[in-house]
Amino acid sequence: MSVPKTMKAVVENSAQDGVVVKDIPIPPLEDNEVLIKVHHVTLNPTDWKHVDALSTTDSIIGCDYAGTVVAVPGSVAHQRDHIKIGTRVAGWVHGGHYKTRGAFAEYLKVPADLTFPIPDDMPTEEACTFGVPFYTAFHALKYSQKGAWPPGLDDSWFLVYGGSSGVGLFTIQLAKMMGHKVVTACGARNIDLVKSYGADAVVEYKAGENAINMIKQITGGGVHKALDCISLPESNAFTIACFAPGKGQMNVILPPDAKAVSVRPDVDVQMTLLYTLWERAFEFGPRDGPKMSFPALPQELEFHRELVVRIPQYIAAGFKALPIEKRGGINDIEQGFADMRDGKLSGKRYVYAIA
Ligand SMILES: NC(=O)c1ccc[n+]([C@@H]2O[C@H](COP(=O)([O-])OP(=O)(O)OC[C@H]3O[C@@H](n4cnc5c(N)ncnc54)[C@H](OP(=O)(O)O)[C@@H]3O)[C@@H](O)[C@H]2O)c1
Structure with a gap:
């Protein structure tokens, strides 16, 4: 060619x-x-x-x-x-x-x-x-398993906040594959869409406190695992309010809002940045402002390679x-x-x- x-x-x-x-x-x-x-x-x-x-x-x-x-x-x-x-x-x-x-x-x-x-x-x-939304779902949920990969089956409820987003639609499918029952929060116009991607229960995030109460009712008291696919201060606050008493794992994909997540010190909040899956060290931050340095992480690259092989499966x-x-x-x-x-x-x- x-x-x-x-x-x-x-x-x-x-x-x-x-x-x-x-x-x-x-x-x-x-x-x-x-x-x-x-x-x-x-x-x-x-x-x-x-x-x-x-x-x-x-x-x-x-x-x-x-x-x-x-x-x-x-x-x-x-x-x-x-x-x-x-x-x-x-x-x-x-x-x-x-x-x-x-x-x-x-x-x-x-x-x-x-x-x-x-x-x-x-x-x-x-x-x-x-591409990015698919890999992000896997990258984030890999962290909720604390390194166990491929994860074992877990039939507990999993909250996908923002289920109609690109990351959300892949996270619903991945959480189902991991054995979870999935509850998700999205806009009213996307309720049928998220169900067609596997969500077991759906609430409208705009219903605020009522939606949080519905999630607690559906899940029998709240969840222990969640991915906030929107990761803004208000979605952090919504997501963490849905956790049941006791330890929990919440994943976010933008820097968490410290005030929102501080209400539950027993919930472990992990942020992932997809770009770390490449083999190159890089700097990330505003063009004209301070940047964060990320080293090349061999274990992340290995995960990336393995995931590529599994995608057709x-x-x-x-x-x-x-x-x-x-x-x-x-x-x-x-x-x-x-x-x-x-x-x-x-x-x-x-x-x-x-x-
Ligand atoms: N850390 C990382 O490596 C990483 C990787 C990928 C993405 N991200 C970030 O993650 C975010 C999501 O990315 P994406 O590609 O999945 O987004 P997207 O597909 O562009 O998101 C669009 C969807 O967001 C939903 N949405 C907007 N505001 C919402 C809110 N307050 N609550 C609930 N849902 C809301 C809308 O839902 P409705 O129309 O149903 O209302 C819409 O369907 C972005 O900020 C992106 O930059 C980070």
Whole structure:
């Protein structure tokens, strides 16, 4: 397959407070990396948050992709059977951070063992949703098991706060796979959706105190495990109020609100950041402000590799892609960021055709 010298990519353009679609060189491959021609991408909140405040100069924006392998250097170390030219693959990268690694581009480079083969009967439009939200559900719940992975079966109630979000819909499916009964809180318009992804009981989060009381009633006094998929101060407060007396494990995916979670010192609150699953040390924080340093964590990379191998098995076992709305091509992505900032995205993913 012939590969051009340049490609179109959505690139950070902080000088103009946004992004620009421009021609840049095809990224050079490093050891263990393959080149993918990108067919479809989907947007995550982290993409527009990077554009607004986090992305580094000239970095390629975007995490979640699905495409076809077009170049496999002989040096690929962790070769897997599926890494051949012509194989359809999907996954996610740490977008908005590197000048040569980002999903919203015609071509993308990725380590060979960190991309998964798309099942034959799954279109790339759907496969690209198995990115950041899917991995986040697994990454967060892995922590609730305190390192035991794969987790043993547990038939207790599990609360998924924000079940209609991308992370939420995958967390519902994962919690069910782990044996839990799932109660979730979402908006009224998404009640049928979360049930169709496996939720056993649903409450509307806008019902506030009434919704919390309903969760306590449904679960016979409250839960001992929960993932707050929205992780804002109000969702932290709602989630922790649903815990039964005694020890509990609450997972969050944005820094927890200290005041909200302080009401239950016996509930262990763990935050996870998905980007730690890559093998590279990195700095994370506002473009013009203080940053946190994250080291390369070999055990996280190993978990990432193992999860990649298991994804086709999970899909075969019934894991569903997220609902999608097709939204045009690479030039339309910036409008998607605007709509997400405005809170218009509900219960689905915006998907864009790239090449
Ligand atoms: N730590 C990490 O590594 C990590 C990884 C992934 C995501 N995140 C963060 O996690 C958050 C969720 O990401 P996502 O991709 O799953 O989001 P998403 O799919 O874009 O979320 C959209 C959904 O959020 C729901 N929602 C909004 N406000 C809510 C509230 N106050 N209570 C309950 N539900 C609410 C809406 O529900 P209704 O329409 O039903 O009202 C909507 O369906 C984002 O802030 C993202 O940046 C962090």
